[in-house]
Amino acid sequence: MKKVVFKILGIVIVATMLLQTVAIAASTSELKSEKSDNQEKINDAKDELSDVQEQKSNTQEEINNLDSQIADYESQINELDTKIADLNTQIEESQKKLDEAQAQYDENKKLAEERLVTMQESGDTSYLDFILSSDSVTDLISSYYLATELAQADTELLDGLEEERQAVEEAKTELENNKAELDNSRTSKESATAQLQVLKEEKNTEVAKLSEDEKTIQAQIDELTEANKTIDQQIKEAEARIAAANKNNGSSGGSGSGASAGAPSGSANLGNVSSSGFIMPVPAAYDTITTGMYYSSGAYHGAVDFGSGGINGQPIFAVADGTVIISTRVRGSYGNYIIIRHDNGLYTLYAHGQDGSRTVESGDRVSQGQQIMRVGSTGNSTGPHLHFEVRTSPGNYSNRVNPRNHLP
Numbered sequence: 001m002k003k004v005v006f007k008i009l010g011i012v013i014v015a016t017m018l019l020q021t022v023a024i025a026a027s028t029s030e031l032k033s034e035k036s037d038n039q040e041k042i043n044d045a046k047d048e049l050s051d052v053q054e055q056k057s058n059t060q061e062e063i064n065n066l067d068s069q070i071a072d073y074e075s076q077i078n079e080l081d082t083k084i085a086d087l088n089t090q091i092e093e094s095q096k097k098l099d100e101a102q103a104q105y106d107e108n109k110k111l112a113e114e115r116l117v118t119m120q121e122s123g124d125t126s127y128l129d130f131i132l133s134s135d136s137v138t139d140l141i142s143s144y145y146l147a148t149e150l151a152q153a154d155t156e157l158l159d160g161l162e163e164e165r166q167a168v169e170e171a172k173t174e175l176e177n178n179k180a181e182l183d184n185s186r187t188s189k190e191s192a193t194a195q196l197q198v199l200k201e202e203k204n205t206e207v208a209k210l211s212e213d214e215k216t217i218q219a220q221i222d223e224l225t226e227a228n229k230t231i232d233q234q235i236k237e238a239e240a241r242i243a244a245a246n247k248n249n250g251s252s253g254g255s256g257s258g259a260s261a262g263a264p265s266g267s268a269n270l271g272n273v274s275s276s277g278f279i280m281p282v283p284a285a286y287d288t289i290t291t292g293m294y295y296s297s298g299a300y301h302g303a304v305d306f307g308s309g310g311i312n313g314q315p316i317f318a319v320a321d322g323t324v325i326i327s328t329r330v331r332g333s334y335g336n337y338i339i340i341r342h343d344n345g346l347y348t349l350y351a352h353g354q355d356g357s358r359t360v361e362s363g364d365r366v367s368q369g370q371q372i373m374r375v376g377s378t379g380n381s382t383g384p385h386l387h388f389e390v391r392t393s394p395g396n397y398s399n400r401v402n403p404r405n406h407l408p
């Protein structure tokens with residue numbers, strides 16, 4: 001009788017636990033889909049961000065071009081300023097010469113007029129007297145010629161001065177024309193510069209706006225990334241509850257077959273997720289790291305090894321969702337190995353797997369916890385172990401980082 005009661009009680013407890021597990025699993029899958037929605041939004045935002053950044057750098061380049069054009073115009077304007085100043089000096093000098101020529105002309109004209117007046121006056125008062133006062137006819141003739149020659153010389157001198165004055169004036173006019181031309185050129189260059197400045201201002205405004213956009217988008221990305229971290233934490237907690245529930249189920253139904261006793265050790269521990277979003281690549285019973293980034297000899301290893309006793313043939317799991325980029329077998333070295341590219345930008349490498357145990361091909365999409373290979377000792381290996389690497393880019397040993405920083 002007692003036995004029956006215990007049996008019923010046992011069934012009820014197991015059923016309740018199963019229901020709980022199902023409920024947790026359902027909420028976990030909701031969280032995961034929310035997380036992947038967020039990831040999609042993050043990817044979109046990143047695309048948008050790189051568009052904005054490209055636009056910004058293009059505009060900045062345009063501004064630099066405008067700057068160099070403006071600088072070019074400004075140096076041309078400076079040159080023109082120098083030339084204009086030079087012309088102004090020349091114009092002043094020629095004005096001085098012109099004034100001098102004018103003054104000399106005026107002076108000589110005045111003297112000539114005075115002489116003429118004197119002659120006329122003497123003529124007027126007594127032309128006859130002038131002639132009669134001469135001592136001789138010869139005297140008279142020479143006086144007459146003297147007067148005529150004087151008048152002639154005066155006229156020639158005045159003509160010469162006038163020509164000189166005109167030449168100076170022409171030279172001055174030419175200088176003034178040159179200066180006017182340069183002034184025009186300067187004005188048009190100045191207005192071109194002003195237009196370029198306006199354009200530059202517009203571009204600067206554009207850059208400022210793009211920088212604002214950039215900040216906004218980056219804030220969105222940060223927010224979504226933060227949200228996903230919270231979701232990761234929630235998933236981790238939920239999966240820990242599932243694992244705990246499974247463990248309890250296992251122990252309460254412990255009288256079962258030997259095969260079921262080995263089962264938990266053979267499955268991925270989805271409840272234990274690192275901040276990088278990775279789980280352990282081997283079952284919990286074998287997840288002890290037996291060799292770190294350096295061998296005991298001090299030589300660089302660049303990976304961690306999982307080499308606990310009994311690990312041979314145990315499943316190897318993808319530590320996170322991703323895409324297989326290499327799944328192959330090489331002689332020596334890694335033996336059977338797989339590289340997966342994850343959505344967070346990291347790459348993981350799994351080496352020395354058993355022959356014939358690789359279950360994924362290059363290009364396959366894998367999900368976290370999916371079995372991809374079994375632990376073996378192919379390639380350069382002295383015993384069954386998983387050699388596990390994390391890389392920041394796929395093809396270079398120098399891009400290997402310490403997996404301990406990314407594993408739970």
Ligand SMILES: [Zn+2]
Pocket residue numbers: 301303304305386387388
């Ligand atoms: Zn190794």
